[in-house]
Amino acid sequence: MxxxxxxxxxxxxxxxxxxxxxxxxxxxxxxxxxxxxxxxxxxxxxxxxxxxxxxxxxxxxxxxxxxxxxxxxxxxxxxxxxxxxxxxxxxxxxxxxxxxxxxxxxxxxxxxxxxxxxxxxxxxxxxxxxxxxxxxxxxxxxxxxxxxxxxxxxxxxxxxxxxxxxxxxxxxxxxxxxxxxxxxxxxxxxxxxxxxxxxxxxxxxxxxxxxxxxxxxxxxxxxxxxxxxxAHVLNRNDNSADFIRDDVKVIAPCYIGKDAKLTNCTIGPNVAVGDGCVVENCTIENAVLWNGVTVCNKQLDNVIIHE
Structure with a gap:
């Protein structure tokens, strides 16, 4: 075939x-x-x-x-x-x-x-x-x-x-x-x-x-x-349980990419964070963050952040 x-x-x-x-x-x-x-x-x-x-x-x-x-x-x-x-x-x-x-x-x-x-x-x-x-x-x-x-x-x-x-x-x-x-x-x-x-x-x-x-x-x-x-496919690739920090709350299902840096934020549900992202002082749900994106001091919902 x-x-x-x-x-x-x-x-x-x-x-x-x-x-x-x-x-x-x-x-x-x-x-x-x-x-x-x-x-x-x-x-x-x-x-x-x-x-x-x-x-x-x-x-x-x-x-x-x-x-x-x-x-x-x-x-x-x-x-x-x-x-x-x-x-x-x-x-x-x-x-x-x-x-x-x-x-x-x-x-x-x-x-x-x-x-x-x-x-x-x-x-x-x-x-x-x-x-x-x-x-x-x-x-x-x-x-x-x-x-x-x-x-x-x-x-x-x-x-x-x-x-x-x-x-x-x-x-x-x-x-x-x-x-x-x-x-x-x-x-x-x-x-x-x-x-x-x-x-x-x-x-x-x-x-x-x-x-x-x-x-x-x-x-x-x-x-x-x-x-x-x-949001649907995240159930197949949810790694939220692997990311536990006192100042970070990750609500399943979520995917957190390699070398992503999260500080003082709530992520999820239904969020995919790309490799190397920096997220500080944010609340984000229902979103896709592309690799290398930096997001600070934001409250985001239903967004794709590509740059």
Whole structure:
């Protein structure tokens, strides 16, 4: 199996935080978004993990150079982004026709059982049940959970199973053929080459797809949702019990980074303090402090401090 992570986006909705970092490297609960995604998939032992980069590509390259524990990695630059379908097509020359492929969008966190992929014998799209399917692409399934068709933002109810951005492809050769057909014939949706159009072609050609559930779908697309995701994920990386000082109160869940200096403050709940931060005379809750930040004499709530 190979894993492909598209991380080329420029994160415009997260300005100013993405002015110097790609969205996938924003800190959440003591790690980057990319750390959480990749570390949760390492048990699958991919032969290679391919990152489709674009915005701040050199920053991702430098980051990956420090992640030797991730095994073999490769970056492919999407110079002129023309949709997710085009992004995936750039990775396919490095994936064998008979080699399973796991695609995970590199800007959203999730909680899902990926272990089913170790024995999977068909294509799988992970889905999350939503209250308002009109905002999403959805999978329409039969009684046995087999996908019959994909529908983009249906205005009339056809399914509540939203496609969340985790795609396991067993029929890699057919995916290659479908994406090539779209691109050679310049078939676009909303002026982009869409992966879902290629997947729909695969279904129509007889490829078997089924759904698998996502128990949590954690958005990182806006500052407020990033903070909500930080609060949830901190339960997996809470080290507040390790930080005990007479003049410092840390309320779980919190993550306190290496060499952080806290003096006369109350931290938490739901706060991630980056490495090397200095915090003095503060009360902070529901916040993310990036590495090296200094905060003094403040009362903060629901904030991201990046400089």
């Amino acid at each position: 190979k894993i492909v992570l598209p991380v080329a986006g420029n994160g415009l909705r997260l300005r100013p935080y993405t002015e110097n970092l790609p969205k996938c490297l924003l800190p959440v609960a003591g790690k980057t978004i990319l750390d959480w995604i990749v570390e949760d998939s390492l048990f699958l032992k991919p032969a290679e993990t391919i990152f489709i980069t674009g915005y701040k590509a050199e920053t991702v390259d430098s980051f990956l150079a420090e992640r030797s524990a991730w095994g073999k990695t490769r970056t492919v630059v999407q110079n002129n982004p023309q949709g997710l379908g085009e992004a995936i097509s750039l990775a396919l020359p490095f994936v064998g026709d008979d080699e399973p492929l796991l695609i995970i969008l590199g800007d959203t966190l999730f909680e899902a059982d990926l272990s089913v992929l170790e024995q999977a014998d068909e294509n799988i799209l992970y889905t999350f049940k939503v209250e308002d399917p009109r905002r999403f692409g959805v999978a329409v399934t039969d009684a046995e959970g087999r996908i019959e068709r994909l529908v983009e933002k249906p205005q009339e109810f056809v399914s509540d199973e939203a496609i969340v951005g985790i795609y396991y492809i067993k029929d890699t050769k057919v995916l290659k053929e479908s994406l090539k057909y779209l691109m050679v014939n310049d078939i676009r949706t909303k002026n982009e080459f869409q992966l879902t159009d290629a997947l729909e072609m695969m279904i129509q050609k007889g490829c078997r797809f089924r759904t698998a559930p996502v128990s949590k779908w954690l958005d990182c697309g806006l500052a407020e949702t990033l903070l909500e995701t930080n």
